[in-house]
Amino acid sequence: MKRQILAAFAAAATLSMAAEDAKYVFYFIGDGMGLGHVNATETYNRDVLRSDSPILMASFPVASQARSYSASSPITDSAAAGTALASGIKTKNSMVGMDPDTVPVSSIAVDFMKAGYAVGVGTTVQADDATPAAWYAHAANRGMKETIAPQAAESGLSFIAGGDFKLKGAGEVAFREFKDVMRKGGYEIAEGYAAFNELKRKGGKLPRKVLMYPENPSGGQVGYTIDSIPGAMTCAQITEACLQTLENVNPEKFLMMIEGGNIDWAAHSNDGGGVIKEILNFQDAINVAYQFYLRHPSETLIVVTADHDTGGMSLGRNGGAYNIAYADAQKISKDSFADWTRNWGKNTPDPTWEEMEKMLKEKLGFWTVVPVSEKETQELRKLFDETFISKKAEDEQTLYHTFNAFTAKAFSILNYHMGIGWTTTYHAGNFVPVYAIGANAGYFTGCLNNTDIPLLIKRAAGLD
Ligand SMILES: [Zn+2]
Incomplete structure (x- = not known):
């Protein structure tokens, strides 16, 4: 003292x-x-x-x-x-x-x-x-x-x-x-x-x-x-x-x-x-x-x-682009995006990538604002199939929310382009x-x- x-x-x-x-x-x-x-x-x-x-x-x-x-x-x-x-x-x-x-x-x-x-x-x-x-x-x-x-x-x-x-x-x-x-x-x-x-x-x-x-x-x-x-x-x-x-x-x-x-x-x-x-x-x-x-x-x-x-x-991660402005391309929280995609996957008889692509453009600014690469798009498509079609992808559980693998990937891509890293x-x-x-x-x-x-x-x- x-x-x-x-x-x-x-x-x-x-x-x-x-x-x-x-x-x-x-x-x-x-x-x-x-x-x-x-x-x-x-x-x-x-x-x-x-x-x-x-x-x-x-x-x-x-x-x-x-x-x-x-x-x-x-x-x-x-x-x-x-x-x-x-x-x-x-x-x-x-x-x-x-x-x-x-x-x-x-x-x-x-x-x-x-x-x-x-x-x-x-x-x-x-x-x-x-x-x-x-x-x-x-x-x-x-x-x-x-x-x-x-x-x-x-x-x-x-x-x-x-x-x-x-x-x-x-x-x-x-x-x-x-x-x-x-x-x-x-x-x-x-x-x-x-x-x-x-x-x-x-x-x-x-x-x-x-x-x-x-x-x-x-x-x-x-x-x-x-x-x-x-x-x-x-x-x-x-x-x-x-x-x-x-x-x-x-x-x-x-x-x-x-x-x-x-x-x-x-x-x-x-x-x-x-x-x-x-x-x-x-x-x-x-x-x-x-x-x-x-x-x-x-x-x-x-x-x-x-x-x-x-x-x-932290600001800073390997290869990140450090454009914090992409925070404005994001129109939805990760929690709400996870809930929406889960319900959509459950209630849509034939979920299509085209519909999800539209949602990613609208809600996260993917491809239109955030320069999501060809490789990242392929990774997203793979997880789209595993989450909504074959349903073999496992959910990720955190303290207050559960995320399907597709949501986890989409937000990991968004964080990457913003240059934001997480340790836990x-x-x-x-x-x-x-x-x-x-x-x-x-x-x-x-x-x-x-x-x-x-x-x-x-x-x-x-x-x-
Ligand atoms: Zn606390």
Whole structure:
């Protein structure tokens, strides 16, 4: 800590920020958002959007890094990392809000609420999965959905939002009971962003506790940005709804944690274009906080980090062409493409290559924009036959999705032409980025441990 304090003083001098306690804290966690992911987005921002300035988070005056290893592995999962980022303790993979000996540990939400702050959490993926759950629940395993979700009701959090719930996997009755438990805990439920705005119109004032999730979730989340689903809830809307609710509960001080959860899902699928579009969507959410910061610069702190790197994504691979602009030729996520092709293969009595060729042109820009070679075309045709005609090709299973061999090949070709490489479909043990701006942002300099971050947030607010 001493080293960090020294570094903090050095940075504070260069940041010329008043050393006031942070009254408004925005804590953003890009799930799976490694440095390679940020770098690919920066490259897209420069080469495709022709922007002269870096992406928002990378323009913050503090840019450092954090170690993400867990108590059980050099490569953390979201549960151990979520616990580290919420509570400041290292635990074993799969454990939520508990130390390695299964003793419950409280998140900094408890300290902030004791100090009178309104606190909220939101995510674009399941509200009862690891990253948000670490803020309100304790479980020896992140898969214990029946015990995790109901703990939200007693959390005291003013705002909870997610793209969906793991609990739904336990059946309709379990989810209905959960909603009853939440209502008993004082939560008003808003099914969708429009419904959230309706809550305000009804009573003139927002309720003190809000649970928000989309009416029509898309496979466990709000839906990928690249799929352009009409009316889909966005990370920025979640941030805006959280901000309005917290400001209503306590306009003097609040803390929110917002997770860009589907960055991780796109990265597990090794979907390079999907990751870039998801980080840009995450940037829109950060911009909600940044606009608030511009109105209250000396009292607001924004911290952006990641729980781990997913996929080991990098710009650079053997023979790659490095044209990041092909991210715009891609009009569909790898997950949605896999689902579409699977259903198409099942429901089409006589699947033809010509029809698939048309789809590849339309949805991935193959041959028209992306210069798919003769050799690659032959490989695609071979896998087309093996996936849809003889059906002997094996599926590829990753953490959140199953891909037929044809989809895996098509996206491998797309990644190749974009020059994007991957080392894994799981997590990588790389350092994760840390960005900060505002009140006491200088505390976040140096090579941090992920466990330092919540403790430094407390210190920045004068709570330690
Ligand atoms: Zn994660």
